[in-house]
Amino acid sequence: MQVTETNAEGLKRDFKVVVPAADLAAKSEARLKELSNQVKMPGFRPGKVPLSLVKKRYGQSVLGEVVEQSVQEAAEKAITENNLRPAMQPKIDLQNFSEDADLEFTISVEVLPEITPVDFATVELTRPKADVADQEIEDALKRIAESQKTNEAVTSKTRKAKEGDAVLIDFVGKKDGEEFPGGKAEGYELELGSGTFIPGFEDQVVGLKAGDQKTITVTFPEEYPAENLKGAEVTFDVTVHEIREPKVPEIDDELAKTVGMESLEALKTAVREQIQREYDNLSRQKVKRQLLDKLSDAHDFEVPPTMVDMEFDGIWKQVEQAKEQGQLDPEDEGKTDDELKADYRKLAERRVRLGLLLSEVGQKNEVQVTQEDLNRAIMAEAARFPGQEQAVFSYFMQNRGAIDQLRAPIYEDKVVDFIIEKAKVEDKPVSVDELMKQDDAEGDDAAADKPAKKKAAKKAKKAEGDAAEGDAEKAAD
Template sequence: MQVTETKAEGLTREYNVVVAAADIEEKVTTRLAEISKTIKIPGFRPGKVPAKVLRQKYGQSVMGEVLEGAVNESSSKTIADNELRPVAQPKIEITKFEEGADLEYTMSVELFPEFDMMDFKKISLERLVVPVKDEEIDETLQRIADANKDSEAVKSKAKKIAKGNIAVIDFVGSVDGEEFPGGKGEDYPLEIGSNTFIPGFEDQLVGLKVDDEKDVEVKFPEEYGAENLAGKDAVFKCKVKEIRNVVPAEINDDLAKKVGMDSLDALKDAIREERSKEFDQMTRQHVKKHLLDALDDGHAFDLPESLVEGEVEQIWAQFEETRKNNPEQIDESDKDKSDEELKAEYKEIAERRVRLGLVLAEVGRVNEIQLNQDDLNGAIMNEARRYPGQEQAVFEYFKNNPQAIEQLRAPLFEEKVVDFILELAAVTDKEVSADDLLGALNAEEEAEEKPAKKAAAKKKAPAKKKADDKAEGDE
């Protein structure tokens, strides 16, 4: 095998590779000898088929197999001999091959950039922590009680409907005198003041008594889901069948048992634990965002063009899909921009993503951070919890689909690396309210919709050392 480096610019290396015809012929001959032991051809015993017959019948398929193997073997050897770290599969193009002649091909490789990792101990972060207060537990208990309230019929015929009552009604709706699908109901329990019907509907029932009838005139909202009704005037012929008083549920052990808990204290503990998990996830999201910002600011190096281009294509595809199917979700300031302007902005986002991906990957490699089976099992359990009552089906899905498990690896690995860096960084806790934390997250989400302009001004730093050399020196 003869290898000649033809290009060494930035992160790109190109080689011209020649595999001798004699080597290819030797592999073809060896492979034909192997299959002759098992192949069955009429008129010949296994293992006794003449080489000429074998070559005539199977030569082309064997040659294809050998060429593929020769390219894979020689390209892998070229990468190993030159101590290359490709960020993606090399691009290979066969430039010359005829049977009996040398195989020649070109190989283009884009390399993992070499860079100095920042000192993670110098990263300062503020972690917003939300304690679960008793008032929140009480509010949640009240919502549970409201969802489990009961009602009792009013015996007095003189009773008039008031807000807070449940009016059991029959109704038939029409637009321009024509009944419309879904506009009819019988014995429908409508809580007055719940605002579950069209605006103005419930208010017109106030003051009616049992057996009263009334034409309720309303207008469907312009944004109503059914296009044939949106913005239309409608009339609902209503008859009051019954009036019921709401009976609030008491917050006690009986309520707890009604929702599947052993006692009120157990219900409170479950609420506190669930709220803590929600706040912890929000806190994690916030501190991780700021950590990634620090990592992005702390590293500057050449980026593999193929990775950036692939990320840009993915972002652009998502944008075009949104522009086509959900144009209302496009930011107003983006609607007047040309595709070229938008792509330039999205390239900045792509560069940040690629840069962070490479940094996290290198931190994991240098520090030998790996996933174990417990990590994967935990991720599968979390997925199963998202589908109550279908846990076994989720387990079976992952059991029978190894590729689905592989899709869990990348985010799991990222979280492990983030945990590793957070252990080294200077992180201080700050107690805030839930509204404060949610406000901070919303502000960050809005900011992320626009590319960080400072990324465009980021200077490229020379690679003084390999990242692993730097890590060894820090030790």
């Protein structure tokens, strides 16, 4: 087997491979002899089938196996002997393949770039720090109390229903004087002002007393799911049985106990810690954003074109979806596809470059995702589906791809944390409003590569905050 390098331009490596016909024949012959001892044919004892018959029946498939094996060996030889780090699977182009001729083919490989990270000690970052104000604690406690409210029956017979009350009602809906399916209920508790009923219904119940009966006329919205009711004017015969007014509990130890805390002070502490965690997480994301922007500005190494193409294809699909749904950012409106593609290709290049950089840093510094890290992530996912925790656990245990999806952002975050520990970080006290303010670079991407979008674009651009987590993890593997 002769492997000759024919191109070494940039990150592309091309090799020409020639496997002599004699080598192919020898390997095929050896394989056919193996088969002759295994195959069974009528009229012959096991192991006594003539080689000519075995070759006639299995010759082509064996030759295919030998060719495939030769291609694999050649690719491994080219990569090993030239100390290459492939970015993608090598591409094979068979140029000549017949039974009695030399096998000729080319191998094209895109390799990973040589990356020299900057000295992280020279990277300067500002970490915004916001503290939890006492008023925020009070507001949170009020929301907790509101969530624990109960509706208590009003004893006064003259008390009229008002917004915020709950009323216990029977109702019968009719269209053109005839009842329609799904328009009838008894003993239904309706919170006035909740907007859960057809527009106009709740407004007409306000002012009624227990024991009142009233026929209400409303019009279904044009976008209502049931075809027979879209835009239809209907009536509801309503009977009010009871008016219930909300009772919000006092903010005290008893309230704390209803939500599983020992005392009001313990609840306040838990609330403060939770809000502070949210602020700290947001602060970390802003520091991460700064870091990625600085790393992007400080590194301009070449990236494998095929990786960029794959990244771009994924982004562009989401852009097209955003266009179909009318969700392009106003800044993108009016741009031609060529202009948008140029913008998004810059984004794809940035994502791949950051991903490869983080991967390089992670490998050189032996950053690892531990089983404990994965367990915590799985537990967090399970917590999102109360009552279905076991199903979530089973899903991850049986699905390697799902585990890899969890692993990627964990790996990235650990590398980012490693770099931040090395960098010069200055804490800056800020107000909550300042912390919550979305920076220009956060709403889009880096200001230099700013293809702005709305919903669908958020997914495409998320990697600017996530630094192409998939690329980083794949490269690390």
